[in-house]
Amino acid sequence: MSGVATLGSALLLAAGVAAAVAALSARMALERAPRIASVRLGELTADYMTKAAREHGDGDEAMEAARRWAARLEEALARIAARHHAVLLPARAVAAGAKDLTAEVRAAIRTGNHSGAHPEEER
Numbered sequence: 001m002s003g004v005a006t007l008g009s010a011l012l013l014a015a016g017v018a019a020a021v022a023a024l025s026a027r028m029a030l031e032r033a034p035r036i037a038s039v040r041l042g043e044l045t046a047d048y049m050t051k052a053a054r055e056h057g058d059g060d061e062a063m064e065a066a067r068r069w070a071a072r073l074e075e076a077l078a079r080i081a082a083r084h085h086a087v088l089l090p091a092r093a094v095a096a097g098a099k100d101l102t103a104e105v106r107a108a109i110r111t112g113n114h115s116g117a118h119p120e121e122e123r
Helices: 003-030 041-056 060-084 102-111
Strands: 035-039 086-090
Touching: 035 060, 035 102, 041 060, 041 102, 060 086, 060 102
Parallel strands: 035 086
Antiparallel strands: none
16 A cells, blocks of 8 residues: 555545544433432331331331332332433432432332332432
8 A cells, every 4th residue: 555545545544533522422412411319218217117117116127128128219219210300319418409309219119100200300
């Protein structure tokens, strides 16, 4: 291959790489960053513990119920965070300005409706 042909090939390859990098950069710039939202985890846990003490007592049944509730909580948090494109933080970790999604998490745990829209959900 002659020097001119090699140089031409190298320039075309460099232009192709530059175009790919530019397209990727533009795409990444258009994706929105996750929002910060809060959940009052202490309140949810205290509410559950009060209810569980009345319904299940102290035994193995109570431990199993707590494990099931914790699994539902974890699933609800993950799905709601994904639906809102948000990072969920405990409310005590947020000084101000974050949307509180506690009611939506509570409803999702109670009903098992992790994929349906909450009436107050932003679009």
